[in-house]
Amino acid sequence: MSFLELKDLRIHFPTDDGLVKSVDGLSFSLERGKTLGIVGESGSGKSVTSLGILGLHKGGRARISGEIWLDGEELVSASAEHVRTLRGKKMAMIFQDPLSSMHPFYTVGQQIVEAYRIHNDVSKKVARKHAIDLLGRVGIPQPDRRVDSYPHEFSGGMRQRAMIAMALSCDPELLIADEPTTALDVTVQAQILDLMRDLQRDFNAALIIITHDLGVVAELSDDILVMYGGKCIEYGTTEDIFERPEHPYTWGLLGSMPRLDREPTERLLPIKGSPPSLINVPSGCAFHPRCAFEDRTEGRAKTEVPELLETEGGHLVRCHMPRDLRRAIWENEIKPNLEAAS
Amino acid sequence: MTAPLDVSGTELQAAPEAVVEGAGGAKAIQGRSLGQIAWMRLKRDKVAMAGAIFVIFLILVAIFAPVITGLLGHPPNEFHQDMINPETMGPKASWGGINKDFLFGVEPVNGRDLFSRVVYGARISLLIAFFATMLSVVIGTVLGVVAGYFGGWTDMIISRAMDVFLAFPLLVFAIALAGVIPDKAFGLEGDTLRIVLLVFIIGFFSWPYIGRIIRGQTLSLREREFVDAARSLGARGPYILFREILPNLVAPILIYSTLLIPTNVLFEAALSFLGVGIRPPTATWGGMLSDAVHFYTVPHFMFFPGMAIFLTVLAFNLFGDGLRDALDPRSSR
Numbered sequence: 001m002s003f004l005e006l007k008d009l010r011i012h013f014p015t016d017d018g019l020v021k022s023v024d025g026l027s028f029s030l031e032r033g034k035t036l037g038i039v040g041e042s043g044s045g046k047s048v049t050s051l052g053i054l055g056l057h058k059g060g061r062a063r064i065s066g067e068i069w070l071d072g073e074e075l076v077s078a079s080a081e082h083v084r085t086l087r088g089k090k091m092a093m094i095f096q097d098p099l100s101s102m103h104p105f106y107t108v109g110q111q112i113v114e115a116y117r118i119h120n121d122v123s124k125k126v127a128r129k130h131a132i133d134l135l136g137r138v139g140i141p142q143p144d145r146r147v148d149s150y151p152h153e154f155s156g157g158m159r160q161r162a163m164i165a166m167a168l169s170c171d172p173e174l175l176i177a178d179e180p181t182t183a184l185d186v187t188v189q190a191q192i193l194d195l196m197r198d199l200q201r202d203f204n205a206a207l208i209i210i211t212h213d214l215g216v217v218a219e220l221s222d223d224i225l226v227m228y229g230g231k232c233i234e235y236g237t238t239e240d241i242f243e244r245p246e247h248p249y250t251w252g253l254l255g256s257m258p259r260l261d262r263e264p265t266e267r268l269l270p271i272k273g274s275p276p277s278l279i280n281v282p283s284g285c286a287f288h289p290r291c292a293f294e295d296r297t298e299g300r301a302k303t304e305v306p307e308l309l310e311t312e313g314g315h316l317v318r319c320h321m322p323r324d325l326r327r328a329i330w331e332n333e334i335k336p337n338l339e340a341a342s
Numbered sequence: 343m344t345a346p347l348d349v350s351g352t353e354l355q356a357a358p359e360a361v362v363e364g365a366g367g368a369k370a371i372q373g374r375s376l377g378q379i380a381w382m383r384l385k386r387d388k389v390a391m392a393g394a395i396f397v398i399f400l401i402l403v404a405i406f407a408p409v410i411t412g413l414l415g416h417p418p419n420e421f422h423q424d425m426i427n428p429e430t431m432g433p434k435a436s437w438g439g440i441n442k443d444f445l446f447g448v449e450p451v452n453g454r455d456l457f458s459r460v461v462y463g464a465r466i467s468l469l470i471a472f473f474a475t476m477l478s479v480v481i482g483t484v485l486g487v488v489a490g491y492f493g494g495w496t497d498m499i500i501s502r503a504m505d506v507f508l509a510f511p512l513l514v515f516a517i518a519l520a521g522v523i524p525d526k527a528f529g530l531e532g533d534t535l536r537i538v539l540l541v542f543i544i545g546f547f548s549w550p551y552i553g554r555i556i557r558g559q560t561l562s563l564r565e566r567e568f569v570d571a572a573r574s575l576g577a578r579g580p581y582i583l584f585r586e587i588l589p590n591l592v593a594p595i596l597i598y599s600t601l602l603i604p605t606n607v608l609f610e611a612a613l614s615f616l617g618v619g620i621r622p623p624t625a626t627w628g629g630m631l632s633d634a635v636h637f638y639t640v641p642h643f644m645f646f647p648g649m650a651i652f653l654t655v656l657a658f659n660l661f662g663d664g665l666r667d668a669l670d671p672r673s674s675r
Binding site: 051054056084085086087088089092093095096097100101102103104105106114115118119163166167169170 | 566567568570571572573574575576577578581585586589590
């Protein structure tokens with residue numbers, strides 16, 4: 001069994017308007033030292049998935065089913081207290097906005113010290129030394145002085161570095177980064193991504209990167225999972241997704257990604273429509289109202305939910321179109337368009 | 343919290359580079375905690391500082407009442423019948439008998455030193471207002487945090503209890519209770535008993551005001567990202583409650599305590615005015631006002647205790663408003 005394995009994970013939220021199926025039957029696995037990128041629009045269930053793995057989906061209301069296996073332990077059926085002891089030590093999370101996820105009243109050092117002391121019975125002095133070490137490791141200059149700074153005295157990039165240091169304080173084996181670079185400007189984004197890649201190598205942790213930015217995962221991920229409406233619609237290696245994508249939604253994502261190797265005059269190709277409401281998920285294939293190729297499924301897209309099927313060598317696609325048709329469309333209609341200007 | 347928007351903010355923004363450059367320099371820029379920033383802001387607010395100084399002055403007056411009256415007046419319950427005109431029962435001299443011995447003049451009928459009585463009145467007023475506020479803040483904070491943090495049934499029961507307490511006819515209850523309670527009860531007697539009683543009555547019935555505010559704040563704090571971040575690192579419930587949420591509540595607690603004190607000063611004065619508070623001959627501002635009503639021909643008798651209440655309430659309110667501006671700059675302007 002892999003280090004992390006999700007089997008048919010479902011997280012549903014009952015609301016006054018109906019059942020919100022934020023995550024609906026998600027399965028994947030991840031090994032130590034590997035990186036998985038989870039990509040999707042807002043509301044596709046990416047963040048809920050990561051919170052669900054950590055057991056942080058808002059308690060009483062959510063209904064969670066399926067299995068989450070972390071290093072041989074099942075987490076969905078485990079007690080909340082046991083999952084708590086795993087958080088921080090076994091798995092940790094890097095949040096999107098480092099300013100709002102650091103406590104404004106404590107210095108950066110104090111927060112790392114506290115995080116370290118939750119799981120390690122050491123004196124404050126030892127923990128402080130550890131905090132300074134960590135700050136140095138994530139590339140904060142003069143860590144022995146910056147350790148006593150407050151989060152509001154840090155720049156955005158430094159704050160995200162400090163947040164990473166906090167998440168790494170107890171050597172977690174699974175690190176989940178929820179849009180770690182969204183709140184940062186582009187130059188800092190690249191630095192943070194480099195830092196995460198280096199740290200992952202050092203710590204040999206399994207890394208999940210959640211993002212809506214294909215550029216981020218292109219750089220870091222071994223595998224990519226594309227989510228739509230709470231379901232996985234395409235899964236494959238980074239090469240599969242970028243070179244041989246087979247799902248119309250993935251084509252849409254690639255078409256709407258700004259690329260430096262394209263002419264600036266070239267228009268981006270947005271995906272028409274907006275993400276589906278998770279309460280009233282469209283019948284059949286959730287993507288069919290927005291899909292340009294819906295008419296090529298002989299009407300099945302409107303009525304039948306497509307299965308997630310393997311096309312070849314671990315590359316999974318959830319689409320009604322036959323494999324050869326999908327490949328033909330990619331080769332003949334989509335790829336030439338994407339590469340037209342280059 | 344956002345970085346401060348005023349002048350100090352620009353200094354803070356500059357801090358990272360400045361530290362690197364000025365490593366060997368003469369003056370390293372110091373990091374400031376939110377408390378220090380709030381203090382700087384408060385110091386610049388002259389009106390609030392005036393309020394604060396008056397509040398401190400009042401507290402000193404209350405504490406050193408015996409010393410002050412010893413130097414500048416007479417014991418508060420000493421009769422000076424020689425100052426009183428037996429015909430009118432008012433002071434013999436004009437201006438209410440104000441002279442260098444009797445700074446605020448004398449009281450009609452018995453001729454007690456009004457200055458001493460106003461000074462001693464500050465003791466009762468502040469004592470009751472402080473302890474009643476403390477009681478309601480403690481109850482309000484504990485129940486508010488519990489309701490906001492745990493939610494669900496706990497929240498519903500506590501919130502309904504708040505509604506019940508707010509709907510309670512407090513004044514009627516206080517008047518009724520004052521009539522029922524004997525002179526000795528709970529091992530206490532006289533003034534001590536009345537003071538404790540008033541503290542409990544006022545404290546018990548004003549906690550929902552602060553309780554509601556704290557509950558609301560806790561509800562929103564609970565969903566903040568830094569709470570999630572602490573959870574994602576394996577923090578326990580009590581840790582989140584005391585280390586993550588409570589420090590963020592210090593500002594609202596402080597602000598509403600300073601704004602609750604004047605309300606309680608007024609309430610105590612009202613009860614004493616109605617004769618259900620502290621009993622004579624102990625000096626209270628409300629009681630003096632109540633007596634003064636019968637002597638409207640001697641306006642100074644009403645003026646000094648009335649002014650004392652007015653200035654106390656004003657000072658606390660000004661200070662409270664300034665404190666709110668300093669601790670929560672987004673709430674105003």
